[in-house]
Amino acid sequence: MYISEKAPAKINLTLDVLYKREDQYHEIEMVMTTVDLADRLEFYLLEEGTIEIVSENRFVPNDQRNLAYRAAKLLKDRYQVNKGVRIKIDKLIPVAAGLAGGSSDAAATLRGLNRLWDLRIPVSELAVLGSEVGSDVSFCVYNSTALAKGRGEKIIELPAPPQCWVVLAKPTQGVSTQSVYQSLQLDQLDHPDTEGMIQAINQSNYQGVCDRLKNVLEIVTLPKNPEVEQIKQQMKRSGADAVLMSGSGPTVFGLVQQQSRANRIYNSLRGFCEEVYVVRLLGTSTNT
Incomplete structure (x- = not known):
């Protein structure tokens, strides 16, 4: 049994930094949207409780350095899931590009495993979980257009910008x-x-x-x-x-x-x- 998810790249229409917070993170405010350049992820159910990452791209790590791996482990631990998953990542978004490729993969993993493991977690809750993985993951869970605040975890959805x-x-x-x-x-x-x-x-x-x-x-x-x-x-x-x-x-x-x-x-x-x-x-x- 397997399911698939698309993980689109994001672009910033605005990016503002307001101040440095007491926790040493910067308070940011940015409008982001998605483009039709996407990684494709396939999730295969494993009866044993392991998490495996498979990719032909040599820049994609197959361990806890991978944000998709971290997202899967977080979901598995938080909801005490006994089953495991093999995640196949077909990487089309350039690595380390400012396009949130890794964050989008993590978000797609949260959405995909929510379905594969039949957890039925609301999208808003997945987005909160995503903020524990990385600052852009919450936005990528919604996978649309939004204003992001805080460290990027506070999301206010917006309509799509004009097509172009x-x-x-x-x-x-x-x-x-x-x-x-x-x-x-x-x-x-x-x-x-x-x-x-x-x-x-x-x-x-x-x-x-x-x-x-x-x-x-x-x-x-x-x-x-x-x-x-x-x-x-x-x-x-x-x-x-x-x-x-x-x-x-x-x-x-x-x-x-x-x-x-x-x-x-x-x-x-x-x-x-x-x-x-x-x-x-x-x-x-x-x-x-």
Whole structure:
């Protein structure tokens, strides 16, 4: 017996850092949505109580370093499940890209095992569990468009943004999320118009969404990673309506309404980096 789940990538339409909390985490506020670039996970029921991770991608660990493994163990321990699972991960989202690939896999694992083990846990409860695995997992459990607050665990669902094409480009150079946050000077931030973004989404105002794309982490990542800035400029020159770095980077995305223009941007980027994708905005839940 097995079931499958899609684990879509996320992009940040806004990312704001408000202050540093007493627990040393940063208080964040961000509007996120999903795109049609997804990992696929298959869950096979095991009668013995083991958790196995299987993937052909050499960058995907098969032990507790894997967020899907952690999510499965958390669910198994918390609800005292005797059965086990073999999780096969078909990895399409680039690793360490700022697209929440690992978090989305963990969220898909919570949803998938909820079905496979017949636990019947409400989505809201799965999202709370997800916050124990990683900061983006709660959002990824809902698998739609949302405002995330706190460390990312407080989720307010939003309608899908206006439909458009998204061009994603991931440079080869990686970025450490921890070092980005450590380097952030909170008194120097130009904060995004989060309420304006939410209003534009509610009104299905594509230009309003484009005008309000903003990520405060760019102030740290771009000077340290010239390739990211280079890709941003190339996307703009090639006709993207709006361009932004997702998460702490290094992936950059551009929004366009015409597929022909998306293809033109894609072709212009092939010389800059190997990992370039043209996908549709999802923005609505693919949960079953």
